[in-house]
Amino acid sequence: MLSSPAVTANGTSTAEGATNTKYVVEEQNTALVGAIGRPRRVLDVGCGVGLNGEAAKRRGAHVTGIEIVPASIERAKERLDEVLAIDVTSDEAVTKGLAGRSFDLLLFADMLEHVADPIAVIRRLLPYLEDGGHVIVSLPNVAAWTVRLGLLAGKFEYTQSGILDDSHLRFFTRETGRQMLERAGLEVLRLGQNPMLVRAAKDVVLSAQRAVAPGGTPDPESLRKSLPYKLYQGLVRPVEDVVAARAPELLSFQNVYVARKPPKARKLSLTVGMLTMNEEDSIEAMMGEIRRVAPDAKILCVDSSTDRTPEIAARLGARVLRQLPPRGHGPAMELLMYSAAAESDLLIYLDCDFTYPADYIPVLRRIVEEEGVDVVNCARTRTRPAAMPLPNYLANRSFAALAHVMHGIPTCDVHSGMRAYRSSMMRAFDFDGEGDALPIDTLLFPAKCGYRVVEMPIDYQERVGQSKLRKIAGTVWTMIRLVNALPVGQRGSSRYELR
Known part of the structure; x- marks a missing residue:
């Protein structure tokens, strides 16, 4: 996701003191969607406009989204079975909003870096995940080669989108992301990634999007619907995946973790x-x-x-x-x-x-x-x-x-x-x-x-x-x-x- 909201991972808002309105470029998280499998009931936390949850719904799941940005909620309702406005940093709001519900998959697509205590957020939602249920988490990779080059030049500057998005409160490497999930009580099964290769040219792409858009504010979904993007996904992305897998700590834009609530010893139907x-x-x-x-x-x-x-x-x-x-x-x-x-x-x-x-x-x-x-x-x-x-x-x-x-x-x-x-x-x-x-x-x-x-x-x-x-x-x-x-x-x- 090439997003840069001031408050949430998927919203559209204006940063305090800024003169230009930010916007979100909405796209599916390819590695996360590829790990979804065929769940029955999904909770998509910070669902944005619902692109990732929609992929689970196509595979037969009932998908509940959580989102707090009104514009995103309205668009997500067109894709998901239901969307709830819940503040996941509040015990009371979560208890009230999810009472009586259970899920076999929780999705956190570029959401946890936007909260001060991501472990508390995960633990707050785990009671609603069934025994052996899965959690898929995507986190921006602060150790990507682009960030490292900036540090070598003495720069660590927040940007309007990407890994150093100015709304990020937490930063993770591949290993610290794993440690965070394990501290939350999850068993990490496997790791994937979205590559940081062609994506390094995103600023050029976004500038071009603004230049051709009426009023300078393009549709957040215009990029993923464009022919060049579809050609990239079909022809270039598979090659990038092979290359990034050789050195994911360096070549990943996002690290994607598949974890689960450890199954208990019990009688099984x-x-x-x-x-x-x-x-x-x-x-x-x-x-x-x-x-x-x-x-x-x-x-x-x-x-x-x-x-x-x-x-x-x-x-x-x-x-x-x-x-x-x-x-x-x-x-x-x-x-x-x-x-x-x-x-x-x-x-x-x-x-x-x-x-x-x-x-x-x-x-x-x-x-x-x-x-x-x-x-x-x-x-x-x-x-x-x-x-x-x-x-x-x-x-x-x-x-x-x-x-x-x-x-x-x-x-x-x-x-x-x-x-x-x-x-x-x-x-x-x-x-x-x-x-x-x-x-x-x-x-x-x-x-x-x-x-x-x-x-x-x-x-x-x-x-x-x-x-x-x-x-x-x-x-x-x-x-x-x-x-x-x-x-x-x-x-x-x-x-x-x-x-």
């Missing part, structure tokens, strides 16, 4: 999910096994069958989501994950063909509930199972070795058909199921982004029914996803545990 396709011979027995080991669990089937599988599953109490015509494993898995995340705290997924024993469900559940783990990956291939053909075993171990070499994740099985996923973790990502091999993303993304992942060996048994594996398509998509996951998070993970 459970959905057991399966992808079913012509499982008439196994579905009744499989559901019986699930009911035996997890009688309180909901059962969810995403089904593409042409036989009686969906009727049997529904008769036995499962929720059945039909996917016809069949679109493949990836889209079905995407539907399963986000449908389960909308109704339960935990998803345990397994195949419906008895290759994975249902007896492991309570084990996976206990690991997530009691140990604060986010993903449990059941590895079939620590050693070769008798039920797995040798070519399949060698292919699976080769894919796992590639994941280890490319991403630093010491997995033995990237295609396991049995896993446990904490729902708050799933909602923190926007997984794209198009194509095959989605389990690669749902393992590597959380592992590289700071979540706790446990990998444990599991028995692999003879299949009941016919295999639906698409070997050629699966291999191609495996390679595509391994490459596409390279820029996600950080290489390696100190929180990936082999048991």
Whole structure:
């Protein structure tokens, strides 16, 4: 955001003693929006005109904005579900304004640097964030190369916009921003950034905007709507992202933090999910096994069958989501994950063909509930199972070795058909199921982004029914996803545990 209000991060006002009226250049915070995932209920603190919250709303979230500048409130109401005028520095105002509400994501886009005590603001809002809920914070980077050059020249001068905006009360480096969030009681999972490369020429851009605007005051959204800006975002920004990631402390305009309220050890509501396709011979027995080991669990089937599988599953109490015509494993898995995340705290997924024993469900559940783990990956291939053909075993171990070499994740099985996923973790990502091999993303993304992942060996048994594996398509998509996951998070993970 190229904003420079005198009082808030998003307002339009005149600085005391100034002769020229400031204005705000409104744009989406690209790194922040890219980290939103698919939340259910969002609180956008200091929402401005609502551009960032609007991105969450497009992904299905109910978005509540907080803003105190009247002009911004009116524009934000056009984009968000509701906008509240609340002074977040006041305990009384927050208690009165948010009573009875809860959220699974809090957004602070270039807002905390405008308050005297940002830790107090965060702590004041954390009671309204559910257990394991996420917080995304964007802070201007006072250690950017442009500021450093100014200091070398003996200059630290406030400006009308940017990192040294004259309404900023606090300044942060990448590390002091992390420390501030940790002191507020948050677990920082990963860091991103918006680059300070082309943006260093913003003064020239803003001068040009003023020169061509009627009356010298351009529309705050005219820049982001312009063709040059769209070309920059599509062609230049991806290159900048790669360069800035090499030295983010120096090359970042804004540091973007993804943190969360640490999940507590507690009983979690459970959905057991399966992808079913012509499982008439196994579905009744499989559901019986699930009911035996997890009688309180909901059962969810995403089904593409042409036989009686969906009727049997529904008769036995499962929720059945039909996917016809069949679109493949990836889209079905995407539907399963986000449908389960909308109704339960935990998803345990397994195949419906008895290759994975249902007896492991309570084990996976206990690991997530009691140990604060986010993903449990059941590895079939620590050693070769008798039920797995040798070519399949060698292919699976080769894919796992590639994941280890490319991403630093010491997995033995990237295609396991049995896993446990904490729902708050799933909602923190926007997984794209198009194509095959989605389990690669749902393992590597959380592992590289700071979540706790446990990998444990599991028995692999003879299949009941016919295999639906698409070997050629699966291999191609495996390679595509391994490459596409390279820029996600950080290489390696100190929180990936082999048991």
